[in-house]
Amino acid sequence: MSLLIRNAILADPAGPHRADILCRGGRIVAIGRDLDAPGADLLDADGLTAGPGFIDVHVHGGGGHSFFTDAPEAVRAYAAWAPARGVTAFLVSTAAPSHAALAARLAALLPGFETPPGAAEPLGYHLEGPWLSPARRGAFPPDYLRRPSIAEFEALHAAAAGRIRQVTIAPELPGALPLIHTIARLGAIPAMGHTDATITECRQGFEAGIRHVTHLFNAMRPFHQREGGPIVAALEEPSATCELIFDGAHVEPDVLRLAWRLLGPHRTVMVTDNLHLAGTAAPGDQFAGERIIVRGARAQRPDGTIVGSVATFDVHLRNAVDYLGIDLPTAFRLASTNPARIAGAGDRKGQLEPGFDADIVLLDRDLAVAATVCRGVIAYRRG
Numbered sequence: 001m002s003l004l005i006r007n008a009i010l011a012d013p014a015g016p017h018r019a020d021i022l023c024r025g026g027r028i029v030a031i032g033r034d035l036d037a038p039g040a041d042l043l044d045a046d047g048l049t050a051g052p053g054f055i056d057v058h059v060h061g062g063g064g065h066s067f068f069t070d071a072p073e074a075v076r077a078y079a080a081w082a083p084a085r086g087v088t089a090f091l092v093s094t095a096a097p098s099h100a101a102l103a104a105r106l107a108a109l110l111p112g113f114e115t116p117p118g119a120a121e122p123l124g125y126h127l128e129g130p131w132l133s134p135a136r137r138g139a140f141p142p143d144y145l146r147r148p149s150i151a152e153f154e155a156l157h158a159a160a161a162g163r164i165r166q167v168t169i170a171p172e173l174p175g176a177l178p179l180i181h182t183i184a185r186l187g188a189i190p191a192m193g194h195t196d197a198t199i200t201e202c203r204q205g206f207e208a209g210i211r212h213v214t215h216l217f218n219a220m221r222p223f224h225q226r227e228g229g230p231i232v233a234a235l236e237e238p239s240a241t242c243e244l245i246f247d248g249a250h251v252e253p254d255v256l257r258l259a260w261r262l263l264g265p266h267r268t269v270m271v272t273d274n275l276h277l278a279g280t281a282a283p284g285d286q287f288a289g290e291r292i293i294v295r296g297a298r299a300q301r302p303d304g305t306i307v308g309s310v311a312t313f314d315v316h317l318r319n320a321v322d323y324l325g326i327d328l329p330t331a332f333r334l335a336s337t338n339p340a341r342i343a344g345a346g347d348r349k350g351q352l353e354p355g356f357d358a359d360i361v362l363l364d365r366d367l368a369v370a371a372t373v374c375r376g377v378i379a380y381r382r383g
């Protein structure tokens, strides 16, 4: 099965230029002028900018489909919906109210990971907890939190058939440091988040193996001039990538600009933290037994606690370009290249290059999604 994308504008750091993109067997096989491919399906991209598809490593659902469920159909349904927002791969970010419930959930959702070409690809799990600070739990109720336990992580790892890719953990919890070490040893990325740690405790966490930071600024001890906490520790740690939510509601644009100046294009990872309400017109719903209401780009509890974002990935991308004043090649690094590394797929996703997966988003002049290709198959085409 071949697909020829004609006359795309490539968002190249050296400057935009026109090219055809030939996809075969789910991969990009050639990029160049006037490519010929008899029998291939054609997609005329005239005037549209092509970039690597967006990869969301922190997403709880969208289009009405939630990952806080044991139904694998939810993962498949999200994977079918997400390309309309430019997303071609993602980590299933989930949690549950007990160890047994979480283990059961990870096992139950696995069949949903088998998505066909033409849908976004689940690249593994992101566990947001259960080893989170009670003081910075955000919208997670207390019964979602646990004391660090290597045995429990090993059980979750087995239940998930080794598909856990990212684990958000508060490094100051008793027993967190050896657990961080174990998470890294078993091939997942320990991510600091939902934490009340001091800067010293954060540095011990980085020493133990933390390599990534979950939604920098949100659900963590705030900056103080005599205790920089997780924010200063994260910004100052050159080996750590940091998630930023660009919905304009979780973090103010001025604060995003400040973080961007310190993180730069290699360490910034765009995430949505989307709930299932994202991309729907629903005014609210329930999460963990509590009412949530939509206020602009965010979903919150009636007391104002943010539960997640409802602005879809394409909105985050446009905001990032707007707030940071970055060009499109840089925006694609934040939205695709860097998250591909976090998701463990940096060798096959996140770049428009021959040999890489044919995960491609086509954007119009307003940076709206006009078409999306997932593993060589047209997954979305604006009507």
Ligand SMILES: [Zn+2]
Binding pocket: 058, 060, 093, 128, 273, 308
């Ligand atoms: Zn989240």
